Amino acid sequence: METLEGAMAMHPSLIDPVPEETAxxxxxxxxxxxxxxRVRDEIGVLYEDAMFADLYHARGQWAIAPWRLALVTLFQFLENLSDRQAAEAVRSRxxxxxxxxxxxxDPGFDFSVLCEFRARLLAGGxxxxLLEILLERLGxxxxxxxxxxxxxxxxxxLAAIRTLNRLEFVGETLRAALHALAQAALAWLVQHGRSDWAERYGARVEQYRLPKSLAARQALAEAIGTDGHDLLVALLNEREGFWPDRPLAVERLRLVWIQQFYHDGDSVRWREPADQPPVSGRLHSPYDPEARYAKKRNIGWIGYKVHLTETCDADRPHLITDVQTTAAGLADVAMTATVHSALASRGLLPAIHAVDSGYVNADLLVASRVSYALELLGPALPDSSRQAQAGQGFDLSAFTIDWSERIARCPAGQISQSWKEERDERGVAVVRIGFSQKSCNSCPSRVLCSPFKPGCRANPRRLTILEQPAHEALQARRREQNGELWKTHYACRAGIEGTLSQGIRSFGLRRCRYLGQAKTHLQHVCTAAAMNLVRVDAWLRGQPRARTRQSQVVALLAAA
Structure with a gap:
């Protein structure tokens, strides 16, 4: 198959109408x-060769028209087909x-061309x-x-990998490294390898082949650890410069051995679970090192996370405008500004951006309004103080902050004694406010404010608040989100779970087709573009949107 550095060239040409006999x-x-x-008739040809000119050489063998490959890629994800199935559809449909x-x-083309086209898209940035051009046309x-x-x-x-236990994982990692070395430097491997490695690592490591007793498994793990250590030492001692050009599989072997083994004198020992790095930072597959473990509520998985942003205006089709693929453990709040920046670069910023509480914090409430003139519509996390959690006493909202005088006043009328501006352990700018011991001891409302034991002096009340714009935005959101007017305004967020469900059930959104975050992101972008085609077609045909499903019990109770 021709590579990106090959002599394939593109010669842009006008797109002819549909042949008469085909029509x-x-x-x-x-x-x-x-x-x-209907896409061809109503929207027209979505892509042109000139859009992909930077991906091809100016001279060389003629390439298949990139605009057709882009459409085939879109149709492939539209019907959730493999490369072979998509190439067959071009020939037969x-x-x-x-x-x-x-x-x-027309006889079509070989299915490998689709893989090459995706590689060109990734290499060319x-x-x-495919999604951006589609959105321009639809706009x-x-x-x-x-x-x-x-x-x-x-x-x-979910990443496109097998879930392995620790013993399978280290054995498969060493097998992958040996396989890569056999392809890159077979003579070196024959010289430095051992005769028993072919038997132990020749076939894929499977659970049913492993010993059953705990002691035998421990011994096998340390034997694998010793083999991997000896291989790494031999590579490090290589005097001809082979190590700097090591295959990626060897680098993964080195990282895995650091995470899974340690030296005890001259022996290589199996690390105890408590001695390993955090699970979110470990490698879990020798074939997809970017896949990470994460847990959200009661769901744990190895792979990635995808963020979908869609329009939700009642008088337009609901179209996906942005797709972000991230590491599995990255918090949603870290992606809010990224989504806003991506939408701004395409001229697709909304006036209202509805999200759940995971995408909201005080700084983003301010920055969204100041930098992008949009309302970040989402509930803020509640006050986590002891008083707020108990539902009684003086929580943060009960204190009055005088920013010009740099003081705080408690509900009992006491005035703060200290005001210190600094950064917390996360680097966030905060203000730490303290009240005096004397005023808190004599305060009749101290039982509602600071914890104390009868007969003992009360601890003086201390507050930690954000800087003025962030503090005021956060307190305002916490007040308004409990009102019925805000809840009615926030109702526009309902339906995004249906979009995720459609992507999962009809387009395979939840399972990676490929290895690596970059390829997985391309999959998600193509899936989003395909979903947009389905939604535009339904809109043009006047098909009503699906309503939220109700169980029979709920429907019967509502009717009663």
């Missing part, structure tokens, strides 16, 4: 049309030939282009409202 047969076979035929403008006798048709409403949510994505 006649397609309309006879599909009198009501199909989604792909009449509606595909219609949408691609091909003659009925155009992994977002030109008036299907995206300027400064409307949008909403964002995330879900977990």
């Amino acid at each position: 006649r047969v397609a309309r006879a076979a599909f009198r009501k049309g199909t989604l792909l035929m 009449i509606d595909w030939k219609y949408a691609l403008g091909l003659e009925l006798t 155009q992994d977002q282009c 030109a048709h008036g299907l995206i409202k300027s400064r409307g409403k949008q909403r964002t949510d995330s879900t977990h994505v």
Whole structure:
């Protein structure tokens, strides 16, 4: 298969209309049309060769038209097909030939071309282009409202790897490293390898082949650890410079051995679980080192996380405008500013951005309004103080802050004694306010404020608050989010879970097709573009949106 450095060239040409014979047969076979035929008729050709000119050489062998490969890639994710199935659909499906403008006798192309096209998109930094170009075309048709409403949510994505126990994992990691060395430096491996390695690591490590007793497993683990250590030592002692050009599988072997083993004199020992790095920082597969473990509530997984942002205006189709693929353990709040920046770069910023509490903090409430002139509509996390959690006593909202005088006044009228501006352990700018011991001891309301034991002096009350803009924005959101007016305003967020469900159930959003975060992100972008095509088609045909499902019990009780 031709590589990115090969001599494949692109020669842009005008896109001809659908061949007459193809159109006649397609309309006879599909009198009501199909989604792909309606896309060609209603929206037109979505892509042009010039859009992908930077991905190809100016001279060399002619390439298959990139605009067709882009459409095939989109249709492939639209129907959740493999590369082989998509190439077969180009050869055999009449509606595909219609949408691609091909003659009925066109033989198609080899399925490997699709893999190469995706590699070119990634290498050229155009992994977002299939979605961005589609959004430009749909915006030109008036299907995206300027400064409307949008909403964002995330879900977990399972990596395309097997779940391995520790013994399987280290054995498979060493096997992958030996396999890579056999391809890169077979003569070196023959010289430095051992005769028993072929038997022990020749086949994939499987659970049923491993010893059953704990002692035998421990012995095998340390034997594998010794083998891997000896291999790494031999590579480090290589005098001809082989080690600096080591295969990636060898580097992963080194990292895994640091995480899983340690030296005890001249022996290599198996680390106890408590002596390992945090699970979120460990490697879990020798084939996808970027896949990480994370847990959210009662769901634990190894893989990634995807964030989808979609429009939610009642008078337009709901279209996905941004896709972000992140490490599994990255908090949602870390992606809010990234989503805003991505939408701003495409000219798709909304006026209202509805999110759940995971995407909201005080700084973002301020920054969203100041930097992007949008309202970040989402509930703020409640006050975590003892008084607020108990529902009695003086919580933070009961204190009056005088920013100009740099003092705080408690509900009993006492005035703070100290005011110190600094940064907390996370680097966030905060103000620490303290009241005096004397005023707190004599205060009749001290039982509602500071914990104390009868007969003992009360501890003086101390407050830690954010800087003025963030503090005021946070307190204002906490007050308003309990009102019915705000809840009605926030109702526009409802439905984003349905989008995630559609992506998971109909488009395979939750399972990675490929290894690595970059390829997985490209999968998510193509999936989002395919979902947009389905939604635009439903909108143009006047198909009503699906309503939230109710169980029979709920429906019967509501009717009663």
